[in-house]
Amino acid sequence: MTVSEQHDPVAAYGAAWLATDEQDRRALLARAWAPDGVYCDPLDLVTGREALAAHIAATQASLAGGRVEVTGEPTRHHDSALFHWRITDASGATVLTGLDVVQFDDAGRIRRLTGFFDDAPAAS
Numbered sequence: 001m002t003v004s005e006q007h008d009p010v011a012a013y014g015a016a017w018l019a020t021d022e023q024d025r026r027a028l029l030a031r032a033w034a035p036d037g038v039y040c041d042p043l044d045l046v047t048g049r050e051a052l053a054a055h056i057a058a059t060q061a062s063l064a065g066g067r068v069e070v071t072g073e074p075t076r077h078h079d080s081a082l083f084h085w086r087i088t089d090a091s092g093a094t095v096l097t098g099l100d101v102v103q104f105d106d107a108g109r110i111r112r113l114t115g116f117f118d119d120a121p122a123a124s
Contacts, residue, residue, distance in 0.1 A: 009033075009110050010081055010102065014070030017056055017085075026053050034111040041098075041115030065090030071097075079104045 012032035019025040029049050039046040039055065046055045059068065066089045074083035080103050087096040098117040105111040 009104065009108060010070065010074045010083055013102075013110060013113075014083075014085075016053075017060075017068040017070075020060065022053070022057065025056060029053055032110055034105045034107070034109045037105075037110050038112045039115070040113065041100075042117055063087065063089070066095065 009032040012028045016025050016028035019028055033049045033052060035049050039052050046052050066087060068087050071084045071086055074081040082099060082101050084099045086094050089095050098115055100113050100115045102110045103112045
């Protein structure tokens with residue numbers, strides 16, 4: 001798998017978190033996520049592309065105008081990548097940051113994501 005093939009699924013996955021249209025989100029996840037891919041962070045364990053699409057929609061609804069976005073470029077080697085992300089509120093202030101580690105399947109899609117949360121920024 002080439003570096004650009006590994007980068008594309010991460011970009012599509014990040015775009016899926018920004019997509020507000022359900023059809024767009026599902027199309028992005030079809031490019032990025034294995035059908036039986038596993039999403040695991042400190043709060044949630046989600047299996048399957050359809051379940052992930054629903055999880056993203058529920059998270060977006062809970063953010064009330066905030067967003068989840070990938071920050072910077074992923075670091076890659078072999079069949080894995082690591083990238084950072086942040087969650088912002090409706091005003092654009094960062095409320096949580098973290099990093100995700102992904103493993104790709106033979107087709108280059110994400111088959112497993114393990115997410116880690118940094119400490120939430122102090123309220124100002």
